[in-house]
Amino acid sequence: METAAKTLRFRRSAAITVAAAVGFLGALxxxxxxxxxxxxxLxxxxIALWSWRSGTDVTPDGLVVRAALGSRRVPWSEVVELAPAPKGGVAVxxxxGAVLTLPAVPTSALPAIASVGGELTRA
Incomplete structure (x- = not known):
C-alpha cells in the first residue's frame, strides 16, 4: 500500500484578506x-490578491514559490542550503548562487522542510 506524498503548504494569514475586504468596503x-x-x-x-495567492509549497520533488501573479518551481537538486532569512522566515x-526567500514560511518550519526534502539532508 502506497503512502501519500508529504506536502507542506504555507500561506499568508486569512486576516490579511479580510482586512483588505474591509478596506475595499471602506473606500467605496x-x-x-x-x-x-x-x-x-485597486x-x-x-493586497487581497497577494495575501490569497502568495505562499510556498514544499513537496518531495522540490519547492513551489507562489507570488501574486506567478510561481516558480525549484527542484531539490538546485537547493544548496536552507537557512533562516536575515529579516525572519526561511531563505534558500x-x-x-541566488538567494530566494520563501514567502509565509516561519523559521520554526525549517526542520519540517528539511525532512520533506530528504535528499538535501543526505548531501
Missing part, C-alpha cells in the same frame, strides 16, 4: 467624489 464611498477615485479601490484588491540558497 469615495466613488462619490468622481471616477478617478475608483483607482483607490489597492485593497491588490540555490546552486546558481
Amino acid at each position: 464611498p469615495m466613488l462619490g467624489g468622481g471616477p478617478w477615485y475608483a483607482l483607490i479601490l 489597492v485593497p484588491l491588490a 540558497r540555490l546552486a546558481s
Whole structure:
C-alpha cells in the first residue's frame, strides 16, 4: 500500500484578506467624489490578491514559490542550503548562487522542510 506524498503548504494569514475586504468596503464611498477615485479601490484588491495567492509549497520533488501573479518551481537538486532569512522566515540558497526567500514560511518550519526534502539532508 502506497503512502501519500508529504506536502507542506504555507500561506499568508486569512486576516490579511479580510482586512483588505474591509478596506475595499471602506473606500467605496469615495466613488462619490468622481471616477478617478475608483483607482483607490485597486489597492485593497491588490493586497487581497497577494495575501490569497502568495505562499510556498514544499513537496518531495522540490519547492513551489507562489507570488501574486506567478510561481516558480525549484527542484531539490538546485537547493544548496536552507537557512533562516536575515529579516525572519526561511531563505534558500540555490546552486546558481541566488538567494530566494520563501514567502509565509516561519523559521520554526525549517526542520519540517528539511525532512520533506530528504535528499538535501543526505548531501
